[in-house]
Amino acid sequence: MAEILVLVDHVDGAVKKVTLELLTLARSLGEPSAVFVGNGADAAIATLAENGAATVYVADAADLLLHPVAPKAEVLAKLVADKAPAAVLIPSTAEGKEVAGRLAVKINSGVITDAVGIDADLTSTQSIFGGSVIVKSQVSQGTPIITVRPNSSPVEAAPAAGTRVDVSVDLSDSAKKATTTNKVEESKGARPELTEAAIVVSGGRGVGGAEGFTVVEALADSLGGAVGASRAATDAGWYPHQYQVGQTGKTVSPQLYIANGISGAIQHRAGMQTSKTIVVVNKDPEAPIFEIADYGVVGDLFTVVPQLTEEIGKRKG
């Protein structure tokens, strides 16, 4: 069976859910091999094997971690040359897309970004123009490189060998030209990560200030969801920028998106319109966000949202 390379998204060996989605998807295309770059491979291999990785290629030399983006592209380029896989799947994160771009140039292959599905013949499905048009695309040259959006595929465990194969690369001079000198974590909570969460509860300008976000957070916590924000809220400094949803923030596609005090500007919708179910609370019945709501309440979020949170608490017991 054709080999499909899946680039692992992880933090020091803690594998992100999107990787497991990609391994599940890869099984419908061929035999998945995980490509692990960085520290913590020992911790990751069991998870990767459990989810269908027949092989786990590990590149953990220290210099790979010193430089952003380029080393991952070079590890993948070497594996494509050595193993001739049928396709390379990469999580569609900001960094993943850059890795895909550099890899495409290196191996002379076409690249498709932000796929939400891949057929057995490697035709990719994309959702464009804010979810209004569905496109099917194909790569016509080289080894297809496809970046896949988080939350577009289910995760189904399927134990496989997970055989570790170490890989070493001699980094090119150009890969060493940018160096990461420090990583700064601005916030971290117990909540699920925004792009991976099944439920996202967002607040906008209607939340009125940083304190207002406690109402949004309480609802998110009652549902085990992540918190998001509109740009109006992040620009005002009410919530950190990494929680911004939209064209210039994160693209989310959860099972449930609850928008509170958000008008639904085109740039915000671009980042959340493919959510499966959309619930809206807004006091303005004319707010465009109602156009895409599955269920909406015209009302003040400061009365509606706490009541909802309390009700969820009661029903969950």
Added chain:
Amino acid sequence: MKIAVCVKQVPDTWAEKKLDAGTKTLDRESVDGVMNELDEYAVEEALQIAEANSGEVVVVSMGPEKATETVRKALSMGADSAIHVQDAGLAGSDALGTSLALAKALEGKGFDLIIFGSESTDARMSVVPAMVAERLGVAQLTFANNVEVAGSEVKIKRQTEYGYDEVTGSTPAVVSVVEKINEPRYPSFKGIMAAKKKPVETVALADLGVDAAQVGLGGSWSAVVEFADAPPRAAGTVVTDEGDGGVKIADYLSTQKFI
């Protein structure tokens, strides 16, 4: 210090975008074009760095004749001159073709910094800056929400999922900026008048030594095979809060099995 800033003309964000049934690429003729909003931040950053380092700013854009408007806008904001890559053979290029043409236009011109927006609002790929860095073999300093230049050293804060990474490199470097980085200036009347006299060099594929087979729709290594309107979202229910809005949402979430 010599700075290039790459700007793209895109359909107006508010315009309804359509794919052309024949070429299956974005129909750019039927809609108003504007400068990609995110590239305004790139122009602003280029101007600020040039002002602090007595540098010059060259606008580089690839696009049809119409894209001249966008080139002029960047000049009216304060850039000094422009290179407009324009050739019928470029129509329908994918990111690989675009990055090749841009890299050839930038190569050998002695740029210390090449500044990009972080994403074009039409293609939304966020790959062209990384591809150009790869092609030119220079430092890639992308997704910057802060850029500091000290001599030949460039230091950025690269926006990440969890906060930011500090990334450093030396010139020449490719930089892309996110929209938190600055507040783009509006062209002044004086700027608009001055822009009319600034030099714009138009270059074609042959001038760049790019083989037409490598770019354009024919040279694209990925292509749309079919497209269709997404099934419309089923019309939702909207109710007015009468003191029980929260309970009603809870009822809805229960029927949908979220609670």
